[in-house]
Amino acid sequence: MHIIHTIAEMRSWRKQAKRVALVPTMGNLHEGHLSLVRTAKAYADSVVVSIFVNRIQFGAGEDFDKYPRTLEQDAEKLKAAGADAVFAPDESELYPNGVQSYFVEPPAIQNELCGRSRPGHFRGVATIVTKLFNIVQPDVACFGKKDYQQLAVIKGMVQDLNMNVEIIPVEIERAQTGLALSSRNGYLSAQEQVQAAQLFAQLQNIADAIKLGNTNFSALENSAATYLQQNGWQVDYIEIRQAQMLAKAQISDKNLVILAAAILGTTRLIDNIEVNLSH
Incomplete structure (x- = not known):
C-alpha cells in the first residue's frame, strides 16, 4: 500500500x-x-x-x-x-x-x-x-x-x-445498540455511549409510525425531540424530508428520510433512517 x-x-x-x-x-x-x-x-x-x-x-x-x-x-x-x-x-x-x-x-x-x-x-x-x-x-x-x-x-x-x-x-454501520459509528463517538463517556442509542431509537419510532400510516409529520418530529430533551439532549433538529433532494416532505411522498442532529454532553451526533413507502 x-x-x-x-x-x-x-x-x-x-x-x-x-x-x-x-x-x-x-x-x-x-x-x-x-x-x-x-x-x-x-x-x-x-x-x-x-x-x-x-x-x-x-x-x-x-x-x-x-x-x-x-x-x-x-x-x-x-x-x-x-x-x-x-x-x-x-x-x-x-x-x-x-x-x-x-x-x-x-x-x-x-x-x-x-x-x-x-x-x-x-x-x-x-x-x-x-x-x-x-x-x-x-x-x-x-x-x-x-x-x-x-x-x-x-x-x-x-x-x-x-x-x-x-x-x-x-449504508450506515451501527454498534449493537443501534448507535451510528462515528469518529466523534470517542468523545462520549461510557454512560453517554449507552444513552446515545436513544437517538436512533427515536428515528426508528418515527419510521414505524409513518409505515403504519401516520402522516402528522410535525407531531412525530416534536414528540421525538421532546423525548430527547427530557432525557438530557440538546436537539438541533429532527426532520422528515424527501429522500432525493431533501425538500420538505409532503404526505404524498413515497421515499422519505428522517434526519436528526442532537448534542449529548458536549458531543454533537447525527443520524438518519430512510423510509420507502412504495413497496
Whole structure:
C-alpha cells in the first residue's frame, strides 16, 4: 500500500492505475470507514483513501484543533482492509496560498438541517471534495449515508457540474445498540455511549409510525425531540424530508428520510433512517 503526501506523486500514481475508487475521509478511521473501503473494492481495480482534516468545513468553536490525527493507526487499518493507496497531504499541499479563494457554493440546502448551525460547512465540503476529485481523478467515489445531507450535496454537485465520477452511497454501520459509528463517538463517556442509542431509537419510532400510516409529520418530529430533551439532549433538529433532494416532505411522498442532529454532553451526533413507502 502506497502512502502519498504530494499532489504530484498522487497524479503520477494515478497514471499507472486503471479504474480507481476514492474514499474521502478525515482520518481517525473506524469500522464505518472500512466498510466504505470494502464497498469501493467491488467497484474498481484500485482504492485510494484520502485522509485530510479540512479546516474550511469547520466553523468557529468546532473541534478542528482537537480532531484526532491518527495516520499511523489509520494506515494499518487501511492496509488490512485492502486499500491500495492513502493520500495524506498536509495543509500547505492542498492550500498552497494559505487560504482558499475559490469555493464551490452549494444551493440553499446548505443552509438547512446541519447547515443552519454550521454555516459554511457544506461549502467547505463541496470545495475539498472537488479538489480531491481533480487531484485523484477517480472513476467512482464512496460516501457513507450517515452524512446524508453531505451525500445529497455531493450527488447534486457532481450532476450539476458534469463531473465524471459515479457516487456510491454506502449504508450506515451501527454498534449493537443501534448507535451510528462515528469518529466523534470517542468523545462520549461510557454512560453517554449507552444513552446515545436513544437517538436512533427515536428515528426508528418515527419510521414505524409513518409505515403504519401516520402522516402528522410535525407531531412525530416534536414528540421525538421532546423525548430527547427530557432525557438530557440538546436537539438541533429532527426532520422528515424527501429522500432525493431533501425538500420538505409532503404526505404524498413515497421515499422519505428522517434526519436528526442532537448534542449529548458536549458531543454533537447525527443520524438518519430512510423510509420507502412504495413497496
